[in-house]
Amino acid sequence: MENDIILDVQHLSHVFRLNRKTKVKAVNDVSFRIKKGEIYGLVGESGSGKSTVARCVMNIYKPSGGEVFYKGIPVCKNREFQKNRKMLQMTRQMIFQDSASSLNPGIKVRDIVAEPLRIQSRKIRTDKREIEKQLEMVGLDGSYLEKYPYELSGGQRQRVAIARALLAKPDLIVADEPIASLDVSIQAQMVNLFRKLQKEQGFSFLFIAHDLSMVRFLCDRTGVMYHGGLVEEGTTKDVFSHPEHKYTKALLEAIPVPDPREERNRRVMKCNEG
Amino acid sequence: MRGEQVLYYGKKLLIFIISVWVLSLVTFYVSRLAPGDPLISYYGERVEKMSPEEREWAEEKMGLNEKISVQYARWIRQAFHGNFGISYKYKMDVLEVLKSRIGNTLVLGGIGFLVIFFGSLFLGVVCAWKEGGWTDRMICKVGTVISCVPEFWLALVLILVFSVSLRWLPSSGAYAVGRENNIMDRIVHMILPLTVIVTEHLWYYGYMIRNKMLDEIRAEYVLLAKAKGMKKSRIMLFHCMRNIMPAYLSIMAISVAHIMGGTYVVETVFSYPGIGTLAYESARYKDYNLLMVVSLLSGIIVIVCNMAAQIINERIDPRIRISRQPDMQEVREYE
Amino acid sequence: MNELLKAEHLSVSFFTDAGEVEAVRDVSFTVEKGEVLAIVGESGCGKSALCKSIMKLLPKTAKIKSGKILVNGADITDYTEKNMSRLRGELFSMVFQDPMTSLNPTITVGKQIGEAVRIHNKKMSRGQIRKRVIELMQLVEIDRPEERIRQYPHEFSGGMRQRAVMAIALAGDPKILFADEPTTALDVTIQAQILDVFRRIQKKMEMATVFISHDLGVVAGVADRVAVMYAGKIVEIGTAEEIFYDPRHPYTWGLLQSLPILAGEKEWLPTLPGMPPTLIHPPKGDAFAERNVYAMRIDYEKEPPMFRVTDTHYAATWLLDERAPKVKVPTGGQRDGE
Numbered sequence: 013m014e015n016d017i018i019l020d021v022q023h024l025s026h027v028f029r030l031n032r033k034t035k036v037k038a039v040n041d042v043s044f045r046i047k048k049g050e051i052y053g054l055v056g057e058s059g060s061g062k063s064t065v066a067r068c069v070m071n072i073y074k075p076s077g078g079e080v081f082y083k084g085i086p087v088c089k090n091r092e093f094q095k096n097r098k099m100l101q102m103t104r105q106m107i108f109q110d111s112a113s114s115l116n117p118g119i120k121v122r123d124i125v126a127e128p129l130r131i132q133s134r135k136i137r138t139d140k141r142e143i144e145k146q147l148e149m150v151g152l153d154g155s156y157l158e159k160y161p162y163e164l165s166g167g168q169r170q171r172v173a174i175a176r177a178l179l180a181k182p183d184l185i186v187a188d189e190p191i192a193s194l195d196v197s198i199q200a201q202m203v204n205l206f207r208k209l210q211k212e213q214g215f216s217f218l219f220i221a222h223d224l225s226m227v228r229f230l231c232d233r234t235g236v237m238y239h240g241g242l243v244e245e246g247t248t249k250d251v252f253s254h255p256e257h258k259y260t261k262a263l264l265e266a267i268p269v270p271d272p273r274e275e276r277n278r279r280v281m282k283c284n285e286g
Numbered sequence: 287m288r289g290e291q292v293l294y295y296g297k298k299l300l301i302f303i304i305s306v307w308v309l310s311l312v313t314f315y316v317s318r319l320a321p322g323d324p325l326i327s328y329y330g331e332r333v334e335k336m337s338p339e340e341r342e343w344a345e346e347k348m349g350l351n352e353k354i355s356v357q358y359a360r361w362i363r364q365a366f367h368g369n370f371g372i373s374y375k376y377k378m379d380v381l382e383v384l385k386s387r388i389g390n391t392l393v394l395g396g397i398g399f400l401v402i403f404f405g406s407l408f409l410g411v412v413c414a415w416k417e418g419g420w421t422d423r424m425i426c427k428v429g430t431v432i433s434c435v436p437e438f439w440l441a442l443v444l445i446l447v448f449s450v451s452l453r454w455l456p457s458s459g460a461y462a463v464g465r466e467n468n469i470m471d472r473i474v475h476m477i478l479p480l481t482v483i484v485t486e487h488l489w490y491y492g493y494m495i496r497n498k499m500l501d502e503i504r505a506e507y508v509l510l511a512k513a514k515g516m517k518k519s520r521i522m523l524f525h526c527m528r529n530i531m532p533a534y535l536s537i538m539a540i541s542v543a544h545i546m547g548g549t550y551v552v553e554t555v556f557s558y559p560g561i562g563t564l565a566y567e568s569a570r571y572k573d574y575n576l577l578m579v580v581s582l583l584s585g586i587i588v589i590v591c592n593m594a595a596q597i598i599n600e601r602i603d604p605r606i607r608i609s610r611q612p613d614m615q616e617v618r619e620y621e
Numbered sequence: 622m623n624e625l626l627k628a629e630h631l632s633v634s635f636f637t638d639a640g641e642v643e644a645v646r647d648v649s650f651t652v653e654k655g656e657v658l659a660i661v662g663e664s665g666c667g668k669s670a671l672c673k674s675i676m677k678l679l680p681k682t683a684k685i686k687s688g689k690i691l692v693n694g695a696d697i698t699d700y701t702e703k704n705m706s707r708l709r710g711e712l713f714s715m716v717f718q719d720p721m722t723s724l725n726p727t728i729t730v731g732k733q734i735g736e737a738v739r740i741h742n743k744k745m746s747r748g749q750i751r752k753r754v755i756e757l758m759q760l761v762e763i764d765r766p767e768e769r770i771r772q773y774p775h776e777f778s779g780g781m782r783q784r785a786v787m788a789i790a791l792a793g794d795p796k797i798l799f800a801d802e803p804t805t806a807l808d809v810t811i812q813a814q815i816l817d818v819f820r821r822i823q824k825k826m827e828m829a830t831v832f833i834s835h836d837l838g839v840v841a842g843v844a845d846r847v848a849v850m851y852a853g854k855i856v857e858i859g860t861a862e863e864i865f866y867d868p869r870h871p872y873t874w875g876l877l878q879s880l881p882i883l884a885g886e887k888e889w890l891p892t893l894p895g896m897p898p899t900l901i902h903p904p905k906g907d908a909f910a911e912r913n914v915y916a917m918r919i920d921y922e923k924e925p926p927m928f929r930v931t932d933t934h935y936a937a938t939w940l941l942d943e944r945a946p947k948v949k950v951p952t953g954g955q956r957d958g959e
Binding site: 057058165166167168195196197198199200201203204207222223224225226228229262263265266267268269270271272273274275276278 | 663664665779808809810811812813816835836837838839840841842844861862865875876877879880881882883884889890891892893896
């Protein structure tokens with residue numbers, strides 16, 4: 013039973029010190045678990061601490077309280093982290109929101125994708141066919157191998173970032189708002205892609221977003237963050253059909269509906285209430 | 287808040303004192319370890335004819351035969367009482383020597399600095415205004431070429447052209463003999479050195495202004511300012527300029543040292559009687575006391591300017607003064 | 622005549638090192654007083670360039686190649702920068718996408734709004750300007766304006782900044798407002814607030830508004846009419862009801878389908894395959910043909926004209942030609958008749 017859980021976040025807190033006097037509690041006592049092969053959605057507005065959680069999970073920040081267990085290893089303990097460094101680096105991968113700045117602009121796509129392998133095996137030249145296969149999996153053909161990130165559109169760049177993350181055959185992917193800066197139509201493509209890849213490869217997925225509608229479609233379970241705390245958690249179905257917290261309700265209500273008459277009625281209702 | 291500010295400036299002061307002390311220590315040791323005979327500057331030619339006994343006596347009189355650490359301790363003790371010793375070469379109090387020269391350097395360097403300060407601003411803004419036009423391209427090209435020419439070489443070329451060939455301008459000194467109080471004469475003597483100082487540094491800072499300005503012009507708030515009906519000139523002067531000012535001021539504060547170094551070189555080439563020539567001579571003739579004072583003075587100016595730059599950066603720009611609180615209007619609604 | 626803004630066969634190109642980018646190709650539309658026209662399309666379809674070209678806010682590399690812009694019946698296509706700056710703010714104004722960058726970080730919000738006020742009322746005294754700034758801040762529903770007038774942009778949250786930007790845009794009582802993805806950079810809940818404020822003000826001031834978005838969901842609550850843009854062209858235009866309940870262009874179908882809220886319990890989101898074409902050398906025929914599952918041979922050869930559906934509803938697709946086979950429309954709310 014215990015082995016089923018790949019990521020166990022317990023009472024995680026993180027405080028940012030702006031200067032000597034001001035401290036900001038970005039994350040406050042957050043606990044959740046992700047099972048093997050599960051897609052977990054973490055939603056909340058900007059500044060709610062969801063990205064900080066992701067960074068603590070990935071050892072980018074050192075949390076000021078609590079513990080993160082990955083496959084049973086307390087990764088926030090420095091000694092444990094050092095002992096398992098290689099494994100942790102390979103089997104956990106991250107995808108960022110802004111692929112324009114998270115991909116090195118001076119490196120070709122083939123080298124970006126091959127990078128995790130190089131870290132792993134110290135091979136300078138990786139098998140071209142393998143990279144091509146990887147790109148195909150995310151829907152890009154071989155012609156993209158020799159391109160630079162700036163020659164790609166936002167959606168294509170994000171695909172490259174995904175290909176890079178997948179090459180290491182990770183067990184956990186953490187994606188910090190991977191679709192927020194894309195067009196709605198491209199967002200749909202990406203969400204389908206995530207779903208397909210997850211089915212094929214069976215990795216666990218921590219999906220961070222501020223847009224509820226995509227989370228509803230993609231995730232098995234959902235946690236809602238508000239002001240540093242996890243205010244609601246459950247299966248996506250439950251959260252969306254019976255929201256408990258006021259903020260979750262507000263989030264759900266705020267999703268725009270592509271129906272002019274309904275939208276107008278909603279607006280009228282709101283005016284009457286206020 | 288008051289206590290915090292006292293702490294802030296107290297810290298700065300402490301750093302300042304430590305820096306000056308380290309500087310004096312290093313200068314003291316390095317100058318004494320370097321080869322050369324300090325007696326030459328005091329006795330001149332006579333040193334060559336001195337017997338070993340006479341030499342020993344002279345060294346003892348000047349306190350040069352003790353260990354360096356002892357010499358340093360004595361120097362610092364006297365310095366605290368305002369006694370920096372005498373200059374070997376000029377045979378008078380080093381402060382007096384300094385006093386007679388500092389005015390010239392301040393005037394030359396100061397005017398140079400002001401011209402560079404405003405000239406760079408002007409050139410940078412003009413280039414940014416006419417970005418890509420021929421004015422911009424011309425200024426950029428000429429400026430880059432000129433700022434690559436070494437100072438001493440440019441100085442020599444100017445002397446050759448304007449003093450030797452054309453005989454329009456004097457090639458050295460701050461004034462002609464006997465015309466010390468003639469302002470016109472002093473101005474004429476200043477033209478060539480000033481030209482060298484300004485041309486060497488002008489474009490370096492002008493180019494920086496131009497690029498910073500262009501960054502600002504591309505910012506989205508300029509588009510909004512345009513959309514609300516502001517004219518380009520107003521946007522550039524009131525919005526863009528304001529935003530680059532903190533960065534420019536702090537860089538210009540650091541540049542004081544840069545320009546001062548340039549002034550020293552120029553003074554030496556033009557034999558202009560200022561601190562620069564003094565620094566050069568004192569180092570060359572091992573006039574220890576004078577060297578100490580000149581390097582300390584220069585060092586203090588550099589340190590003070592750097593600190594000013596830092597303070598400007600931290601205090602003037604509102605972006606750096608962080609105070610982030612959640613926006614209450616938006617928060618309230620779900621709690 | 623109510624047509625405040627009219628664009629006739631407008632074409633705008635950017636001249637870059639890589640070649641001529643035809644960002645806007647032969648676009649015509651009108652906006653009436655008090656009406657909101659939404660322009661919807663993917664990024665790079667030219668919707669933003671279209672608005673900026675009307676306000677002449679494009680960089681020097683861009684040129685209006687052909688067509689006319691009429692404001693209140695007057696042709697402003699060839700206006701100089703000097704004349705334009707007189708019109709901006711007073712006749713038309715603009716709200717930008719990213720409130721984080723569209724305010725000057727070193728000047729207080731109050732001053733930035735006040736500046737906009739003063740441009741249009743040069744004789745106002747300091748006290749009058751302050752009063753007007755506070756009025757504007759109240760109009761965009763910023764709480765405690767007397768206090769916030771002294772604050773810098775970084776002390777404002779994203780939503781509050783966008784309100785401040787709106788206040789600036791409204792300072793000169795513009796007749797026409799361009800809103801370039803004003804809520805895209807904001808959180809969903811804040812987006813809803815801003816859209817509410819926006820709609821209220823728009824109704825109150827009866828501005829003609831051009832609202833740009835890539836999200837059809839956002840547009841539904843705001844727009845009176847919707848224009849769908851693809852590869853620099855308007856491919857479908859109609860009232861909001863017509864576009865949402867009776868869309869005729871396959872691209873509009875695709876856009877609507879890819880909204881996850883309409884996907885329900887489906888396993889896969891329906892998507893538009895592929896990417897929009899580059900506008901350096903736009904493809905021959907219908908630019909959308911390559912991504913169009915209903916494409917016919919003629920789509921690759923000849924550009925479709927605007928077919929009339931109703932007096933207010935037009936779409937540029939060969940599917941509306943009487944010789945075309947009838948296809949089952951995959952999306953849209955209610956469809957009567959057909």
